[in-house]
Amino acid sequence: MVKEFEKAGFTIVHMCNLVPVSLTVGANRIVPTISIPYPLGDPNTSKEEQWKLRYHRVGVALDALTTDVTEQTVFKVRI
Amino acid sequence: MKKVVCYLNQFFGGVGGEDKADQEPFIVTEKIGPVMAINAALKDAEVTHTIVCGDNFMGSNTDEAISRIMDMLKDVEMDLFIAGPAFQAGRYGVACGTICKAVQDKLGVTAITSMNVENPGVDMFKRDVYIFKGGNGAVKMRQDVKAMTDFANKLLAGGKSEGADAEGYFARGKRQEKFLEFKRENTAAYRGVQMLIRKMNKQPYQTELVIPAKELVPIAPAIKDLSKAVVALVTTGGIVPVDNPDRIQSASATRWGRYDMTGMDRLESGVFKTIHAGFDPAAANADPNVIVPLDAMRAYEKEGKIGRLHNYFYSTVGTGTTEAEAKRMANEMIPYLRDDGVTAIIMGST
Numbered sequence: 001m002v003k004e005f006e007k008a009g010f011t012i013v014h015m016c017n018l019v020p021v022s023l024t025v026g027a028n029r030i031v032p033t034i035s036i037p038y039p040l041g042d043p044n045t046s047k048e049e050q051w052k053l054r055y056h057r058v059g060v061a062l063d064a065l066t067t068d069v070t071e072q073t074v075f076k077v078r079i
Numbered sequence: 080m081k082k083v084v085c086y087l088n089q090f091f092g093g094v095g096g097e098d099k100a101d102q103e104p105f106i107v108t109e110k111i112g113p114v115m116a117i118n119a120a121l122k123d124a125e126v127t128h129t130i131v132c133g134d135n136f137m138g139s140n141t142d143e144a145i146s147r148i149m150d151m152l153k154d155v156e157m158d159l160f161i162a163g164p165a166f167q168a169g170r171y172g173v174a175c176g177t178i179c180k181a182v183q184d185k186l187g188v189t190a191i192t193s194m195n196v197e198n199p200g201v202d203m204f205k206r207d208v209y210i211f212k213g214g215n216g217a218v219k220m221r222q223d224v225k226a227m228t229d230f231a232n233k234l235l236a237g238g239k240s241e242g243a244d245a246e247g248y249f250a251r252g253k254r255q256e257k258f259l260e261f262k263r264e265n266t267a268a269y270r271g272v273q274m275l276i277r278k279m280n281k282q283p284y285q286t287e288l289v290i291p292a293k294e295l296v297p298i299a300p301a302i303k304d305l306s307k308a309v310v311a312l313v314t315t316g317g318i319v320p321v322d323n324p325d326r327i328q329s330a331s332a333t334r335w336g337r338y339d340m341t342g343m344d345r346l347e348s349g350v351f352k353t354i355h356a357g358f359d360p361a362a363a364n365a366d367p368n369v370i371v372p373l374d375a376m377r378a379y380e381k382e383g384k385i386g387r388l389h390n391y392f393y394s395t396v397g398t399g400t401t402e403a404e405a406k407r408m409a410n411e412m413i414p415y416l417r418d419d420g421v422t423a424i425i426m427g428s429t
Contacts, residue, residue, distance in 0.1 A: 004409035011299040016428040038362035041369040058375040068301040
């Protein structure tokens with residue numbers, strides 16, 4: 001799906017846990033998430049920690065959309 | 080008697096379903112689940128140990144999982160390693176490929192697995208591991224086990240592979256030497272010229288060295304001014320209104336939906352839920368924003384980092400879904416996105 005959107009001209013970032021799968025399939029901008037059942041907020045942590053993590057990683061994804069890349073790129077996250 | 084070690088996920092290892100997918104790896108000597116069938120089909124060989132590991136543990140803590148499993152295997156004698164079969168189960172397939180490659184690289188033992196062509200593990204590991212062409216679900220267990228064990232028996236008896244097509248595994252892109260009778264028609268020059276003549280005459284011909292191509296799409300340019308852009312959220316995590324109005328399937332989806340978020344600051348539990356059958360839904364049902372991060376997007380919208388959020392999110396289920404269906408669904412979504420001037424997308428996968 002990522003490739004179809006990108007082919008149609010949308011700038012797209014893929015947020016996923018299984019980064020090697022995303023690379024194999026061919027996404028160009030990738031931001032890692034923390035797990036499969038809860039990509040953006042671990043329910044074993046406080047609501048505040050979950051929010052911080054989600055806000056940060058979505059922010060990285062938005063910055064990825066404004067970053068020119070020349071090859072498949074996995075963007076770094078801090079939390 | 081030769082010794083074989085097997086690998087199963089939490090489901091086939093009898094631990095449990097998605098709620099047990101975080102299961103840490105462990106090793107047993109009992110023959111459990113598909114290992115009973117594998118063991119029964121082996122000639123002059125026995126499955127002595129089986130490793131069981133949860134798919135999410137392997138997917139999210141890959142290095143840790145590999146290192147623990149290598150530790151468990153360090154004193155285990157084995158002649159062959161068999162993982163799966165994994166059918167169309169994506170995480171299981173990737174796990175089988177991962178552990179097979181590790182066993183080969185670190186322990187020098189040949190590994191065999193089986194997956195369906197739609198399994199992402201095929202493209203990731205077919206160059207490294209013998210991956211037999213498997214069915215799309217556990218009803219094909221008998222055939223898939225037979226394909227793996229027939230080949231296992233051959234290798235254990237000292238036999239050699241006859242090549243990918245003859246044996247039934249995915250081509251590894253490896254060339255094997257084969258001695259042909261010494262005559263002019265068998266020389267590379269003769270074969271090459273014959274191929275060229277067929278090609279020039281527009282007749283069908285088959286290259287002897289297929290180079291598999293990874294299809295990449297041209298990279299879309301960066302968004303120049305995000306503060307003016309319309310951004311959309313798309314997910315394969317199966318988030319839908321609780322009554323699932325579009326009746327999107329929980330696996331092997333062919334349907335998708337677009338759902339209005341106008342006036343919402345977050346996706347409320349009880350209003351939205353996930354219908355994805357490929358993971359434990361508890362966390363996403365308690366807080367759907369962990370999959371569709373509306374709350375974070377609203378915050379960035381207020382800050383002016385993005386122009387605005389497109390008012391609908393788009394959802395389908397990404398487990399067992401074929402590439403062809405995924406392609407079609409994306410293309411069906413595109414006109415709606417274009418209509419609202421969307422230029423940027425955050426696509427979330429589970």
